[in-house]
Amino acid sequence: MIDETHNPNLTSWVADANGHGDFPIQNLPFGLFSPADEAPRPGVAIGDHIIELEALAAAGLIGEAPRDLSDVLGTPALRKTLRQQMSKLLSDPQYRAVAQAYLHRAADCTVHLPVRIGDYTDFYVGIHHAKAVGALFRPDNPLLPNYKHVPIGYHGRASSIRPSGVPVVRPHGQTKPADSDVPVYGPCKRLDLELELGLWIGGGNDLGRPIPLEEAEAHIAGLCLLNDWSARDVQAWEYQPLGPFLAKNFHSTISPWVVTAEALEPFRVAALPRPDGDPEPLPYLRGESTVYNVELEVHIQTAAMRDQGLAPHVLSRSSARDAMYWTPAQIVTHHASNGCNLTTGDLLGTGTLSGPQPEQAGSLLELSHGGKVPVELASGEMRRFLENGDEIWLIGRAVADGYVTIGFGDCMAQIRG
Amino acid sequence: MIDETHNPNLTSWVADANGHGDFPIQNLPFGLFSPADEAPRPGVAIGDHIIELEALAAAGLIGEAPRDLSDVLGTPALRKTLRQQMSKLLSDPQYRAVAQAYLHRAADCTVHLPVRIGDYTDFYVGIHHAKAVGALFRPDNPLLPNYKHVPIGYHGRASSIRPSGVPVVRPHGQTKPADSDVPVYGPCKRLDLELELGLWIGGGNDLGRPIPLEEAEAHIAGLCLLNDWSARDVQAWEYQPLGPFLAKNFHSTISPWVVTAEALEPFRVAALPRPDGDPEPLPYLRGESTVYNVELEVHIQTAAMRDQGLAPHVLSRSSARDAMYWTPAQIVTHHASNGCNLTTGDLLGTGTLSGPQPEQAGSLLELSHGGKVPVELASGEMRRFLENGDEIWLIGRAVADGYVTIGFGDCMAQIRG
Numbered sequence: 001m002i003d004e005t006h007n008p009n010l011t012s013w014v015a016d017a018n019g020h021g022d023f024p025i026q027n028l029p030f031g032l033f034s035p036a037d038e039a040p041r042p043g044v045a046i047g048d049h050i051i052e053l054e055a056l057a058a059a060g061l062i063g064e065a066p067r068d069l070s071d072v073l074g075t076p077a078l079r080k081t082l083r084q085q086m087s088k089l090l091s092d093p094q095y096r097a098v099a100q101a102y103l104h105r106a107a108d109c110t111v112h113l114p115v116r117i118g119d120y121t122d123f124y125v126g127i128h129h130a131k132a133v134g135a136l137f138r139p140d141n142p143l144l145p146n147y148k149h150v151p152i153g154y155h156g157r158a159s160s161i162r163p164s165g166v167p168v169v170r171p172h173g174q175t176k177p178a179d180s181d182v183p184v185y186g187p188c189k190r191l192d193l194e195l196e197l198g199l200w201i202g203g204g205n206d207l208g209r210p211i212p213l214e215e216a217e218a219h220i221a222g223l224c225l226l227n228d229w230s231a232r233d234v235q236a237w238e239y240q241p242l243g244p245f246l247a248k249n250f251h252s253t254i255s256p257w258v259v260t261a262e263a264l265e266p267f268r269v270a271a272l273p274r275p276d277g278d279p280e281p282l283p284y285l286r287g288e289s290t291v292y293n294v295e296l297e298v299h300i301q302t303a304a305m306r307d308q309g310l311a312p313h314v315l316s317r318s319s320a321r322d323a324m325y326w327t328p329a330q331i332v333t334h335h336a337s338n339g340c341n342l343t344t345g346d347l348l349g350t351g352t353l354s355g356p357q358p359e360q361a362g363s364l365l366e367l368s369h370g371g372k373v374p375v376e377l378a379s380g381e382m383r384r385f386l387e388n389g390d391e392i393w394l395i396g397r398a399v400a401d402g403y404v405t406i407g408f409g410d411c412m413a414q415i416r417g
Numbered sequence: 418m419i420d421e422t423h424n425p426n427l428t429s430w431v432a433d434a435n436g437h438g439d440f441p442i443q444n445l446p447f448g449l450f451s452p453a454d455e456a457p458r459p460g461v462a463i464g465d466h467i468i469e470l471e472a473l474a475a476a477g478l479i480g481e482a483p484r485d486l487s488d489v490l491g492t493p494a495l496r497k498t499l500r501q502q503m504s505k506l507l508s509d510p511q512y513r514a515v516a517q518a519y520l521h522r523a524a525d526c527t528v529h530l531p532v533r534i535g536d537y538t539d540f541y542v543g544i545h546h547a548k549a550v551g552a553l554f555r556p557d558n559p560l561l562p563n564y565k566h567v568p569i570g571y572h573g574r575a576s577s578i579r580p581s582g583v584p585v586v587r588p589h590g591q592t593k594p595a596d597s598d599v600p601v602y603g604p605c606k607r608l609d610l611e612l613e614l615g616l617w618i619g620g621g622n623d624l625g626r627p628i629p630l631e632e633a634e635a636h637i638a639g640l641c642l643l644n645d646w647s648a649r650d651v652q653a654w655e656y657q658p659l660g661p662f663l664a665k666n667f668h669s670t671i672s673p674w675v676v677t678a679e680a681l682e683p684f685r686v687a688a689l690p691r692p693d694g695d696p697e698p699l700p701y702l703r704g705e706s707t708v709y710n711v712e713l714e715v716h717i718q719t720a721a722m723r724d725q726g727l728a729p730h731v732l733s734r735s736s737a738r739d740a741m742y743w744t745p746a747q748i749v750t751h752h753a754s755n756g757c758n759l760t761t762g763d764l765l766g767t768g769t770l771s772g773p774q775p776e777q778a779g780s781l782l783e784l785s786h787g788g789k790v791p792v793e794l795a796s797g798e799m800r801r802f803l804e805n806g807d808e809i810w811l812i813g814r815a816v817a818d819g820y821v822t823i824g825f826g827d828c829m830a831q832i833r834g
Contacts, residue, residue: 119576124659134658144657149600150591154659155572155666159536159760160624169625171755174567174699183566185699185754207577207668208586234755240561241551242541242571243660246755249572251624282591282602337602338588338651338663343576 005087006266008404013096014103017047021397022407028086029222029257029409030072030079032112035104040112042069044086045257045409048106051090053082055102061089069114073202073221073258074344083262111256113163114200115345120161120252121335122196122228122349123153127325129352129362136370148279151326151334153348156228157249161347163256164410170388170417171250173234183237190232190371191386191415194352195298195362195394197320198226199328200258201346208339213287216329219342222258223292225394225411226349229253232365232385254347255394255411263406267398269293271327281330284337289327294320294396296353298362303389305379312393313378318355318362320396388417422504423683425821430513431520434464438814439824445503446639446674446826447489447496449529452521457529459486461503462674462826465523468507470499472519478506486531490619490638490675491761500679528673530580531617532762537578537669538752539613539645539766540570544742546769546779553787565696568743568751570765573645574666578764580673581827587805587834588667590651600654607649607788608803608832611769612715612779612811614737615643616745617675618763625756630704633746636759639675640709642811642828643766646670649782649802671764672811672828680823684815686710688744698747701754706744711737712814713770715779720806722796729810730795735772735779737813805834 004010005026011018012025023029023045033043033050042065043050057065062085066072072079089095124130127147134142146152170191176183202221205211211219228248235247268290280286296319299312326334331350336342354361361367364385367375374382386392394411421427422443428435429442440446440462450460450467459482460467474482479502483489489496506512541547544564551559563569587608593600619638622628628636645665652664685707697703713736716729743751748767753759771778778784781802784792791799803809811828 119574121662146591146593146600146654146657150655152655152659153662155574155662157536157572157757158575159621159758159763162624169756172627173755174563176563182696183563183699185701188755204576207579210589231755237563238567238569239658239660240563241656241660242569243656243658245538245570245572246751246757249757250755279599282600284602334663338590338605338648338667339586340574340663340666341576346576 002266005083006403008402010087010091012046012090013093014046014049014090016049020047022409023047024404024406025087025090026404027259027263027406028083029259029263030069030114031257032069032114034110034112036108042066045106046090049103050106050109051099052102056099059098061095061099062086069258070344073115073200076202076218079221079260080262083260111163113161113256114258117158117161117347118343118345120156120158120347121153122156122351123151123331124351125151125326125331126323126351126353126362128323128356129354129366132354132361132366149282151331153335154243156252156349160249161252161254164253164412166253166413167416168229168251168413170415171231171234173231173246174237175233176237188231188234192230192232192364193298193386193392194228194230195296195318196226196228196349196352197294197396198224198254199331199348200224201342201348202344204343205336205341207341210339211333211336213285213289213329213333216332219332220261220328222260223264224258225255225396225408227253227392227394227411227413228349253411253413255408257409259406259408264292264398266400266403267293269321271324272321285330285333289329291321291324291327292398293400294398296320297395299393299395300377301391302377302379302381302387304381308379310379315375316360316362316367318353318360320353322355323353324350386415388415390415419683422500423820425819427504427508429463429507430510431463431466431507433466437464439826440464441821441823442504442507443821444676444680444823445500446676446680447486447531448674449486449531451527451529453525459483462523463507466520467523467526468516469519473516476515478512478516479503486675487761490532490617493619493635496638496677497679500677528580530578530673531675534575534578534764535760535762537573537575537764538570539573539768540568540748541768542568542743542748543740543768543770543779545740545773546771546783549771549778549783566699568748570752571660573669573766577666578669578671581670581829583670583830584833585646585668585830587832588648588651590648590663591654592650593654605648605651609647609649609781610715610803610809611645611647612713612735613643613645613766613769614711614813615641615671616748616765617641618759618765619761621760622753622758624758627756628750628753630702630706630746630750633749636749637678637745639677640681641675642672642813642825644670644809644811644828644830645766670828670830672825674826676823676825681709681815683817683820684710686738688741689738702747702750706746708738708741708744710816712816713737714812716810716812717794718808719794719796719798719804721798725796727796732792733777733779733784735770735777737770739772740770741767803832805832807832
């Protein structure tokens with residue numbers, strides 16, 4: 001599946017695409033955007049620009065354009081054809097004169113969620129995160145007995161997922177102070193981020209029909225970055241016995257460009273072997289299975305840092321490959337293993353992808369040791385949890401020797417009071 | 418809001434509506450149905466018949482018809498106007514000659530889900546269920562400390578909700594035998610039902626804007642019955658630390674007719690007072706709040722009972738009023754209390770509505786004391802959990818002195834291997 005669209009020598013006549021950190025011509029992610037105040041329409045990101053698909057099709061420059069990006073997610077053949085056509089169109093200078101009329105500066109556009117999200121499920125496959133959070137509650141026994149057998153997941157809220165840039169309103173909720181038997185309702189005091197990847201499901205399964213592991217990757221249409229904002233104080237009080245609810249469902253932020261499975265093909269690598277002594281997966285989860293080699297970062301910029309003209313501070317760096325105990329294919333197969341029907345446009349979060357070292361954690365809960373040890377920022381400010389005015393960026397880059405690095409675009413939001 | 422449409426003396430020219438257990442003229446629920454193999458269309462159930470709304474509007478018999486039932490859910494004024502018009506049309510014999518052309522025998526129709534369900538949330542407000550299930554795990558401390566402060570809820574799966582009549586395929590899943598350290602994957606052995614009411618949300622709130630308690634009932638468009646099928650053995654192994662997932666998301670069955678808030682108005686009653694010594698709700702959940710006086714039953718008919726011509730066996734009887742520790746308004750307000758945005762077409766389950774007595778339980782887990790004491794059926798068969806071929810019916814009837822009882826229609830499914 002590695003073809004000319006991945007050729008590292010390919011360049012675009014959209015000059016700012018060449019050397020672009022996220023959207024060089026080897027990426028070509030799909031999204032839904034509005035130029036200025038116009039209606040939303042499907043497009044492809046290229047460098048600092050976005051090109052409209054329907055207009056290109058109407059001009060006869062590509063064969064057909066999707067009216068709805070769920071067609072792109074759910075139809076691998078359409079996705080591949082469009083990718084090839086767009087690669088040719090945006091690299092060959094002969095198309096520049098006609099195609100550039102349909103090119104918009106990304107800075108002048110609004111990017112929406114790519115599709116109506118059906119169901120949103122969040123997993124917990126980052127083993128270093130699971131261990132670190134478990135250790136805060138159970139120092140002697142951080143991982144529960146099911147963790148190495150079951151890709152743990154739970155349902156989240158689809159309606160409150162927003163694209164990058166939409167501010168996060170600090171949630172209110174019930175919390176129980178340690179020195180009181182009675183809870184209080186008020187603004188969250190332990191607001192946190194979670195660094196995750198999101199998997200876009202393309203093509204579902206019928207209710208009652210599981211997805212075998214060897215077919216699972218064919219149901220993954222693409223990836224995004226996902227920040228699963230979390231109210232830790234609310235979570236601690238509400239989550240027994242049925243799991244996180246209001247602590248998580250007030251807002252989730254994603255990078256709104258669908259970086260396709262085809263674009264990510266060169267970055268699929270074997271999952272790390274399970275540590276000695278770990279159980280083998282049960283047979284339905286056993287088989288050849290790969291992860292994406294995506295390097296991840298969390299950046300923070302406080303209001304004071306903006307005032308002082310300071311660049312964002314890097315809170316942590318990790319890698320999806322190092323973090324994921326279960327692979328994307330295992331996530332998909334497990335989700336459907338009881339007959340649950342996945343549908344095109346579902347979003348599956350990986351769970352927080354912390355690295356093995358404490359400073360590689362993908363949440364402040366971990367970085368601050370449960371809020372006990374504040375993190376010092378480049379500005380000299382201290383953070384246990386997020387303050388109003390803080391902006392959080394997630395950054396992801398797929399890297400492989402001999403290939404051009406591709407990214408996901410912005411996954412950012414500011415906390416508001 | 419109690420008006421002529423609730424007049425107990427009102428009768429319909431659709432003769433089988435008069436004395437109908439579910440759909441007398443005082444009910445008039447909305448649904449989406451297909452006559453024979455035709456396209457789905459909005460209709461109203463009346464007795465053993467369904468009448469088409471668009472055709473009535475086209476014939477000038479009603480003012481306007483919704484193209485999509487989300488308009489009915491989300492627009493109280495439209496819902497009320499249609500209710501009044503349909504009450505007049507179906508009671509006044511002068512309309513019979515023209516309107517009966519748009520009447521279909523329900524037995525010849527397929528009834529679909531009324532709308533595309535946005536997000537599905539399941540609560541846990543049945544306190545007798547929470548106590549009984551808690552006691553199986555924690556005999557000395559059945560209710561967790563948060564229960565009387567927090568209307569506990571969790572997110573469920575929208576894609577696997579099906580209308581009455583669609584068979585339930587017994588799920589497979591991971592379970593851990595008590596005598597083994599290693600789990601196995603195979604068919605669920607402890608398949609259960611859960612007797613619930615579902616609340617249809619009509620009209621949402623903006624993300625970041627909670628819904629005050631006094632406005633909450635205006636967001637409830639109607640009710641249905643909900644069977645939240647559960648794989649107890651899967652649940653026991655998977656649910657820590659993030660709650661039920663594959664144990665619940667393989668299928669949920671609802672009664673597909675939206676019994677409107679307007680139809681249920683005479684059946685709203687004050688919630689039972691909290692027992693002495695229970696804490697008051699926090700201020701955001703405190704205020705005048707009502708429940709629906711709905712009598713509930715669970716019936717089972719096994720394959721052997723059908724072969725022998727035996728009527729379904731009544732597994733239990735309970736009452737929503739007796740069971741609900743938190744009211745529908747408190748559920749809605751709590752759900753949005755962190756700023757989570759509810760949307761038209763969301764479905765909120767109450768959780769299992771068991772009565773205070775053990776024989777009033779809304780699940781086999783409770784009726785069989787965790788599978789230890791089998792239930793004897795009228796056929797002489799014994800049940801700890803559900804067997805293939807079993808059919809489960811949920812039945813709900815709203816009752817009030819001086820008013821005609823209204824019901825919800827079928828909420829039935831058969832278990833398949």
